[in-house]
Amino acid sequence: MTDLTGKNVAIVSGGMDSVTMLYHMYDIVGDAIHVLSFNYGQKHKKELDYVAFHTDKLELPWNVIDLTSVTNLLTRSALVGKSEVPEGHYAAENMKQTVVPNRNMMMASIAAAALINNGGYILGLGIHAGDHAIYPDCRVAFAEILEVTLKIANEGFIHPQFTVFAPWLTVPKQEIARVGTERYGIDYSKTWSCYKGGELHCGKCGTCVERKEAFVLADVEDPTKYEEN
């Protein structure tokens, strides 16, 4: 493994939000970034291939943390269990099935451990509240208390300027699509949103619906190939 000294840590899933956050963070701190992704048994592992594309492009070190031994404990989520991934808009009640219990806190806690070990001070997260409130760990309140908790849990060991960098928290998804396309020239065909993990984006699950809307509202071209088209 690359020597990590002084490196900050970005959690990148391969979706639009975290990939765009990575380019934004790179714009600010340059290549002092170590990228982490997580395999928690999700059906949509295709997204990890796209992380490789962007870390190659930016020449950043990258590790996939294997959390598959946790998978059996998370059977209630449709993203890892046997249930069908629900279709429709995020607002629908059944999208709650896509919540993986405590997912962002698990990933942030592990990434923070690496960050503290590295001596870096920025923990980059792609979370955004969007227009759907079903993910409680994508809210401002969570990001704020997460930062304080990590400081308390690691007092004396964590960098004094430790910061949770979550630039999209209060930004609508169309802004992410617009900034990423116009400012950073991100090829969004190399990002993955669909929860189903087929060959193409299904175009019907909550995250596909949201993705399509974002490009329309941003008035930028959507490079995604959807199954339904």
Next chain:
Amino acid sequence: MTDLTGKNVAIVSGGMDSVTMLYHMYDIVGDAIHVLSFNYGQKHKKELDYVAFHTDKLELPWNVIDLTSVTNLLTRSALVGKSEVPEGHYAAENMKQTVVPNRNMMMASIAAAALINNGGYILGLGIHAGDHAIYPDCRVAFAEILEVTLKIANEGFIHPQFTVFAPWLTVPKQEIARVGTERYGIDYSKTWSCYKGGELHCGKCGTCVERKEAFVLADVEDPTKYEEN
């Protein structure tokens, strides 16, 4: 895997504190407990064998979560890295080498995910502040904010009565040894403290020194065989 519905979760390392916490939790909630242990590449894996002894005795389901893919990111700690485990009392500066960055928050975050998935509401931790302040994630302040953070991160999904159960936080270690011996009849020869993970407890590292002191101060027999004797 056993059906976990309704089960609470206890994190048990196989050390005195978490094993005694498990018996105390069992005394309160009976067998509605799923036990989790973690393999994060620690040198003292022997402690996991002792967890098996106690979960067998109490007939509780038990899983070891494999976090070894995180190990490479935690190279600065003497517990997982190549450094020698330091000897002497916990108060000594070099004992800081035994701190694993963000360890308790990582483990608690994963255990909380399982707990929420199960529908249980008690997360049992063996952490205690003791007389040494070098572990910032063994303090009351950490346990308190951890509970609040988990509630915020999982609002709408976590049990309304969710509680971090950490009965030893402000209890001296000799009280743990006394309660465990006199009230629960725990066989402490089936617990492991030593950071070095040899055949016997070394008797010299910080946690061995603390263990020996606890039995002396509690005025109960220490069943541990130490290398130095």
